[in-house]
Amino acid sequence: VTVKPLLPAGPVLPHHAGALVSSRDSGWPRPRQAVATPPLPDILGCQLALGAALVNVQIPLLLGQLVEIVAKYTRDHAGSFLTESRSLSTHLLLLYGLQGLLTFGYLVLLSRIGERMAVDLRRALFCNLLRQDIEFFDAKKTGQLVSRLTTDVQEFKSSFKLVISQGLRSCTQVAGCLVSLSMLSTRLTLLLMVATPALMGVGTLMGSALRKLSRQCQEQVAKATGVADEALGNVRTVRAFAMEQREEERYGAELEGSRCKAEELGRGIALFQGLSNIAFNCMVLGTLFVGGSLVAGQQLTGGDLMSFLVASQTVQRSMANLSILFGQVVRGLSAGARVFEYMTLSPGIPLSGGCSLPREHLRGSITFHNVSFSYPCRPSFPVLRDFSLTLPPGKIVALVGQSGGGKTTVASLLERFYDPTAGVVTLDGQDLRTLDPSWLRSQVIGFISQEPVLFGTTIMENIRFGKVDASDEEVYAAAREANAHEFITSFPEGYNTIVGERGATLSGGQKQRLAIARALIKQPAVLILDEATSALDSESERVVQEALDRASAGRTVLVIAHRLSTVRAAHRIVVMAHGRVCEVGTHEELLKKGGLYSELIRRQALDTPPPEAAQVLGHRHSKS
Numbered sequence: 001v002t003v004k005p006l007l008p009a010g011p012v013l014p015h016h017a018g019a020l021v022s023s024r025d026s027g028w029p030r031p032r033q034a035v036a037t038p039p040l041p042d043i044l045g046c047q048l049a050l051g052a053a054l055v056n057v058q059i060p061l062l063l064g065q066l067v068e069i070v071a072k073y074t075r076d077h078a079g080s081f082l083t084e085s086r087s088l089s090t091h092l093l094l095l096y097g098l099q100g101l102l103t104f105g106y107l108v109l110l111s112r113i114g115e116r117m118a119v120d121l122r123r124a125l126f127c128n129l130l131r132q133d134i135e136f137f138d139a140k141k142t143g144q145l146v147s148r149l150t151t152d153v154q155e156f157k158s159s160f161k162l163v164i165s166q167g168l169r170s171c172t173q174v175a176g177c178l179v180s181l182s183m184l185s186t187r188l189t190l191l192l193m194v195a196t197p198a199l200m201g202v203g204t205l206m207g208s209a210l211r212k213l214s215r216q217c218q219e220q221v222a223k224a225t226g227v228a229d230e231a232l233g234n235v236r237t238v239r240a241f242a243m244e245q246r247e248e249e250r251y252g253a254e255l256e257g258s259r260c261k262a263e264e265l266g267r268g269i270a271l272f273q274g275l276s277n278i279a280f281n282c283m284v285l286g287t288l289f290v291g292g293s294l295v296a297g298q299q300l301t302g303g304d305l306m307s308f309l310v311a312s313q314t315v316q317r318s319m320a321n322l323s324i325l326f327g328q329v330v331r332g333l334s335a336g337a338r339v340f341e342y343m344t345l346s347p348g349i350p351l352s353g354g355c356s357l358p359r360e361h362l363r364g365s366i367t368f369h370n371v372s373f374s375y376p377c378r379p380s381f382p383v384l385r386d387f388s389l390t391l392p393p394g395k396i397v398a399l400v401g402q403s404g405g406g407k408t409t410v411a412s413l414l415e416r417f418y419d420p421t422a423g424v425v426t427l428d429g430q431d432l433r434t435l436d437p438s439w440l441r442s443q444v445i446g447f448i449s450q451e452p453v454l455f456g457t458t459i460m461e462n463i464r465f466g467k468v469d470a471s472d473e474e475v476y477a478a479a480r481e482a483n484a485h486e487f488i489t490s491f492p493e494g495y496n497t498i499v500g501e502r503g504a505t506l507s508g509g510q511k512q513r514l515a516i517a518r519a520l521i522k523q524p525a526v527l528i529l530d531e532a533t534s535a536l537d538s539e540s541e542r543v544v545q546e547a548l549d550r551a552s553a554g555r556t557v558l559v560i561a562h563r564l565s566t567v568r569a570a571h572r573i574v575v576m577a578h579g580r581v582c583e584v585g586t587h588e589e590l591l592k593k594g595g596l597y598s599e600l601i602r603r604q605a606l607d608t609p610p611p612e613a614a615q616v617l618g619h620r621h622s623k624s
């Protein structure tokens with residue numbers, strides 16, 4: 001027995017801008033440990049943003065001084081305007097240049113930091129999601145998980161970027177300009193401090209109503225997209241039922257709903273813009289009016305009034321930015337919380353770690369000892385009760401019983417998708433819980449289900465999914481064993497044929513044979529066939545069954561079957577009812593016994609079309 005250390009059960013956290021290191025354990029890249037101190041680009045980005053804001057505070061003051069010189073020449077017409085204004089203009093030009101450079105610098109850095117952070121978050125989240133227990137996926141919708149990977153990370157990244165680019169800049173500008181303003185004129189500043197928050201309050205109220213409307217608008221668009229997605233994704237069903245017209249109408253109705261909402265939002269934004277233009281212009285007029293009377297009373301110079309106007313505009317713009325930013329930050333934080341909620345989840349069954357048995361000593365004997373089990377999402381509904389079963393090495397055991405009786409659940413426990421609530425499952429006498437799950441799944445057990453899922457890549461890659469490092473020769477051998485080589489080579493692109501999304505360009509029988517090749521390439525000691533031929537027509541079934549019979553030789557095989565005609569050859573047939581084993585024997589023994597199995601056979605014969613029924617019944621009569 002070789003023992004691998006258990007992977008740390010803790011969450012996978014992203015390294016902020018970090019590269020990933022490959023983990024041999026899982027085959028998935030895992031992020032390096034999170035670093036405690038912020039990396040250099042973050043600090044530099046903040047410093048540049050701060051610098052740009054401080055330069056912005058300086059500019060109104062210099063503009064005021066320039067206006068003073070202009071006013072002086074308008075009054076006196078003496079001396080050289082160019083000479084007097086040269087140094088100030090050069091200073092301003094330099095500040096403009098510096099401000100542009102700093103803005104360029106911090107935006108580049110910010111974009112770099114933000115994008116890398118988003119990639120790190122997505123990778124770490126995806127990595128952690130793939131590690132979760134199957135029960136986690138039972139309870140969650142795929143769309144919800146994908147949305148955390150896309151929309152939520154995007155929202156979190158945007159608000160992070162906004163906090164630094166706008167938040168830091170706006171706060172610095174508000175603080176700096178308020179100091180400048182109070183130095184220019186205390187009375188005007190007090191007036192501004194009363195008027196601005198009042199206007200901001202009204203603006204914030206209107207803004208939150210608009211945001212609510214915008215959310216409703218997005219939800220309506222998402223609804224319309226959902227309808228289109230469903231119709232396009234299930235186009236075959238839509239075509240088969242000639243429901244194109246109805247789907248068009250459904251989509252049209254949702255689109256109409258989103259148009260109404262979007263127009264309402266447009267009207268709201270227009271009103272907001274119109275009112276805020278009036279408010280800002282009134283503020284300018286008010287400042288000019290009060291400031292002008294101060295200038296007339298020689299309490300303020302014309303240049304100072306100009307500085308005040310520019311600086312007060314900067315304060316108003318910055319405060320407006322901050323109020324928008326607030327809503328964005330709240331949304332970003334809740335998106336971040338949703339992302340981190342899944343990133344800090346730890347699976348109950350680790351992906352890898354534990355013992356593995358050397359291949360030469362592996363016999364493939366499986367035993368369920370008094371296993372009881374309920375699905376975690378339905379804990380009060382027992383699926384298996386005191387269930388005991390032995391799969392002898394190299395033998396075929398068939399599991400039959402009523403639909404919903406728990407047959408697939410037995411296979412899921414064997415794959416260790418779940419752990420039993422009570423009792424033990426063993427492989428060659430070793431409790432499955434002590435064995436390395438990734439070794440068990442990738443090297444011991446081959447699973448072939450009723451509806452095989454293929455990936456939208458080449459046939460070669462799909463078969464190699466069973467053994468990542470398999471050579472081309474191994475792939476060909478597995479395909480031959482699965483009766484698939486012939487049809488694959490008949491395609492113009494052969495093994496490089498792209499199978500389409502979920503294998504849509506292949507027939508059911510072809511998909512199933514690729515799934516068999518994919519399972520066989522790992523040379524599993526134990527094979528689970530869960531209703532593997534039930535979705536096929538009789539000709540495909542014959543070809544697939546032939547491949548399965550060949551694959552079953554010398555392996556421990558668990559066949560789960562509805563159609564009892566497919567399990568007659570099994571070394572042992574186990575009949576399940578109410579989560580327990582109620583009969584065990586060969587086909588003949590069970591027929592002789594006249595219990596549940598013979599009842600199932602009788603019922604199936606009645607349901608089966610005449611020729612097959614005759615065959616089943618004929619077989620039954622000849623044996624009994």
Ligand SMILES: Nc1ncnc2c1ncn2[C@@H]1O[C@H](COP(=O)(O)OP(=O)(O)OP(=O)(O)O)[C@@H](O)[C@H]1O
Nearest residue numbers: 138375377378383402403404405406407408409410
């Ligand atoms: N992921 C799940 N979460 C909760 N309950 C489940 C889950 N999968 C199956 N069940 C329930 O467990 C019971 C056994 O299901 P299972 O799929 O094992 O039956 P089965 O014998 O394989 O049925 P069939 O022959 O129809 O495929 C059923 O009542 C089913 O509703």
